[in-house]
Amino acid sequence: MKKNIIAVAVGSLLAVSASQAMAANPIKIGTFLAVTGPASFLGDPELKTLQMYIAEVNAKGGVDGRKVELVHYDTGGRAKEAVNFAKRLIKKDRVDVIVGGSTSGSTLSVMPIVKKNQIPFISLAGSVKIIDPVQKWTFKMPHTDRMAASKIYEDMKKRGITRVALISGNGGFGKSGRVQSLALAGNYGIKIVADESYGRKDTDMTAQLTKIRDTDAQAILNFGFGSGPAIVTKNIRQLGIKVPLYESHGVASKKYIELAGAAAEGVRLPASALLVAEQLSDSNPQKAVLLAYKKKFEAKYGPVSTFGGHAYDGLMIALQAIDRANSTDKAKVRDEIEKTHNFIGTGGVFNMSPTDHLGLGLDAFRMLEIKNGNWTIVK
Amino acid sequence: MSAGSATSVCALRYTVDFCSEGEVCMADQILQFLLTGITVGATYALVALGFSIIFNASDVINFAQGEFVMIGAMATVALSANYGLPMWLAVICAVLITICVGLLLQRFAIAPAHNASVITTIIITIGASIFLRGVALLVWGKDIFSMPPISGEEPIHLGQATLLPQNLWIIGGTLVMVLGVHIFFNHTTHGKAILACSCNRMAAHLAGIPVGLMMLVAYGLSAFLGAMAGILIAPITFTSYDAGIMLGLKGFSAAVLGGMGNPMGAVAGGLLLGLIESLSAGLISSGYKDAIGFLILLLVLFLRPNGLFSKAATDRV
Numbered sequence: 229m230k231k232n233i234i235a236v237a238v239g240s241l242l243a244v245s246a247s248q249a250m251a252a253n254p255i256k257i258g259t260f261l262a263v264t265g266p267a268s269f270l271g272d273p274e275l276k277t278l279q280m281y282i283a284e285v286n287a288k289g290g291v292d293g294r295k296v297e298l299v300h301y302d303t304g305g306r307a308k309e310a311v312n313f314a315k316r317l318i319k320k321d322r323v324d325v326i327v328g329g330s331t332s333g334s335t336l337s338v339m340p341i342v343k344k345n346q347i348p349f350i351s352l353a354g355s356v357k358i359i360d361p362v363q364k365w366t367f368k369m370p371h372t373d374r375m376a377a378s379k380i381y382e383d384m385k386k387r388g389i390t391r392v393a394l395i396s397g398n399g400g401f402g403k404s405g406r407v408q409s410l411a412l413a414g415n416y417g418i419k420i421v422a423d424e425s426y427g428r429k430d431t432d433m434t435a436q437l438t439k440i441r442d443t444d445a446q447a448i449l450n451f452g453f454g455s456g457p458a459i460v461t462k463n464i465r466q467l468g469i470k471v472p473l474y475e476s477h478g479v480a481s482k483k484y485i486e487l488a489g490a491a492a493e494g495v496r497l498p499a500s501a502l503l504v505a506e507q508l509s510d511s512n513p514q515k516a517v518l519l520a521y522k523k524k525f526e527a528k529y530g531p532v533s534t535f536g537g538h539a540y541d542g543l544m545i546a547l548q549a550i551d552r553a554n555s556t557d558k559a560k561v562r563d564e565i566e567k568t569h570n571f572i573g574t575g576g577v578f579n580m581s582p583t584d585h586l587g588l589g590l591d592a593f594r595m596l597e598i599k600n601g602n603w604t605i606v607k
Numbered sequence: 608m609s610a611g612s613a614t615s616v617c618a619l620r621y622t623v624d625f626c627s628e629g630e631v632c633m634a635d636q637i638l639q640f641l642l643t644g645i646t647v648g649a650t651y652a653l654v655a656l657g658f659s660i661i662f663n664a665s666d667v668i669n670f671a672q673g674e675f676v677m678i679g680a681m682a683t684v685a686l687s688a689n690y691g692l693p694m695w696l697a698v699i700c701a702v703l704i705t706i707c708v709g710l711l712l713q714r715f716a717i718a719p720a721h722n723a724s725v726i727t728t729i730i731i732t733i734g735a736s737i738f739l740r741g742v743a744l745l746v747w748g749k750d751i752f753s754m755p756p757i758s759g760e761e762p763i764h765l766g767q768a769t770l771l772p773q774n775l776w777i778i779g780g781t782l783v784m785v786l787g788v789h790i791f792f793n794h795t796t797h798g799k800a801i802l803a804c805s806c807n808r809m810a811a812h813l814a815g816i817p818v819g820l821m822m823l824v825a826y827g828l829s830a831f832l833g834a835m836a837g838i839l840i841a842p843i844t845f846t847s848y849d850a851g852i853m854l855g856l857k858g859f860s861a862a863v864l865g866g867m868g869n870p871m872g873a874v875a876g877g878l879l880l881g882l883i884e885s886l887s888a889g890l891i892s893s894g895y896k897d898a899i900g901f902l903i904l905l906l907v908l909f910l911r912p913n914g915l916f917s918k919a920a921t922d923r924v
Contacts, residue, residue: 266849424893427897429850435643438636442635459844466760468769487845
């Protein structure tokens with residue numbers, strides 16, 4: 229009898245300490261980002277954003293009384309590294325949810341692992357292939373390249389443009405954008421009259437643009453990121469080409485305007501409202517969120533880019549889902565992410581569903597024009 | 608709308624020129640392809656030149672040459688933008704910094720391995736290039752930077768084809784530097800002493816040539832050429848901590864194409880590579896231009912392993 233009492237006492241003591249340990253267990257957010265390498269302009273602000281907001285959440289007491297912990301690996305933009313790090317996040321670090329994958333290549337190569345291990349994964353990469361077809365465990369934050377192409381074609385249609393010359397970078401982003409642009413052109417009554425490409429580190433595109441100049445194109449569409457689009461923009465001016473130039477959301481940062489200089493005047497591109505937060509009307513529900521993010525980021529790190537904004541959206545959606553699920557049970561968190569409704573983020577207002585793991589409409593994009601070295605909204 | 612007017616201008620011109628519209632535009636196109644090829648090729652040539660010097664001195668291919676180019680440009684941008692130095696002073700300081708890097712590289716990475724084989728030394732330079740890239744990343748960050756051109760951005764028109772004033776600076780700079788290098792190696796005692804070191808290090812030493820000093824001079828000189836190349840090219844190509852990878856690769860290809868260790872060959876190789884790329888982008892397919900460039904490089908190596916413009920297996924001293 230006495231022995232039994234001791235056993236019960238010891239047992240309950242263990243149970244209490246175990247439950248205390250559970251309460252103190254941090255929520256582990258895993259991430260793998262291209263913080264260095266060619267796609268560092270994506271991964272760098274993304275990591276800074278995650279670190280900044282996780283610190284803020286913890287300062288306010290965490291989620292459900294639990295601290296949030298970030299486990300981070302730098303992929304250098306290499307898909308193979310992403311696969312290794314994703315495995316390590318799941319098996320060794322035992323994270324609860326993954327928010328990461330700066331490039332489409334790294335996201336797509338990690339998706340099978342995520343599926344096999346059944347862990348919620350919010351991607352920060354652009355390609356439409358990530359969510360079409362929908363894969364149960366993968367979600368994504370940025371607008372797709374298909375949405376970008378649609379938005380651009382909509383604007384072209386308004387201006388009466390029907391013949392378009394396409395020039396795209398030969399990286400994953402440019403290639404994917406090219407495929408979407410070619411596929412969608414017909415829907416908007418647009419004919420692609422030239423289809424050129426350039427290498428990621430090419431320093432001169434005048435040969436390709438000379439060919440384009442001698443077509444009857446009424447506009448040029450450039451899908452790419454990094455230094456390529458800035459060189460294309462400068463080369464177009466150098467060759468005296470007068471038709472309008474459309475860039476993709478891949479250049480939606482001040483760096484592009486700085487690099488291309490005067491040649492960027494009049495260039496149009498689709499981008500999230502973050503770039504023009506101040507110009508939005510006060511009734512716009514996004515305005516407060518955008519200004520708050522912008523102010524916080526710029527106070528610490530300098531000019532804001534839309535890419536860091538995606539990391540903000542992803543982190544907040546993940547934490548809110550964990551909060552609603554009241555646990556870090558992977559299946560429950562996944563279900564809650566899928567139920568994300570009316571979440572006001574930097575990319576737009578998210579409404580997810582079992583058939584839509586992005587949850588943004590075409591209206592989440594704004595068509596911008598560069599005027600006097602600054603972004604303006606095209607009415 | 609303006610595309611329509613461009614076509615009508617073309618139509619107007621061919622009625623005057625009495626040839627078909629296609630032909631007129633084709634000739635203009637080819638002129639632009641040639642100009643593009645020459646201007647891009649001049650940047651490759653400028654980088655290739657640096658490879659030649661160190662090869663001449665030690666038979667080593669210095670794979671950190673691209674990093675010299677990057678450091679020259681990045682240091683100029685950083686000094687003028689962050690520290691507010693006037694452009695000319697920033698350029699001088701950047702060139703001096705790059706020369707120091709070249710000297711330090713030789714003194715602390717290459718010289719201690721003086722008994723190592725050429726292959727080992729080449730591997731050391733690859734390691735050095737990765738190290739320098741890492742340092743640049745830490746010091747200057749990951750951004751891409753632009754640099755103002757020397758004399759404006761108003762394009763110069765040659766018929767329907769155009770080029771930028773900066774292109775002329777690059778071509779001019781290449782010419783001046785290749786002549787300087789040529790005179791140095793063929794008409795000065797120091798230059799000949801460097802050649803002697805590569806030819807037979809022991810004999811050069813016995814003849815009273817300070818081999819170690821000559822190696823330092825060679826690395827300093829190629830760092831100088833690299834920095835000048837970087838500064839001249841940056842207004843057109845932009846620069847970033849990893850800009851040296853591509854420039855180094857293309858410069859190396861140009862040097863191999865023209866014949867390693869031959870400054871004139873390096874220039875010819877650079878121009879040839881630029882022309883091949885631009886003509887294949889313009890006339891065949893922009894997607895395959897790099898593949899075509901490397902295919903031709905392989906063919907040249909297969910048929911003339913010492914490069915197009917080298918006198919195979921003859922000694923230069």
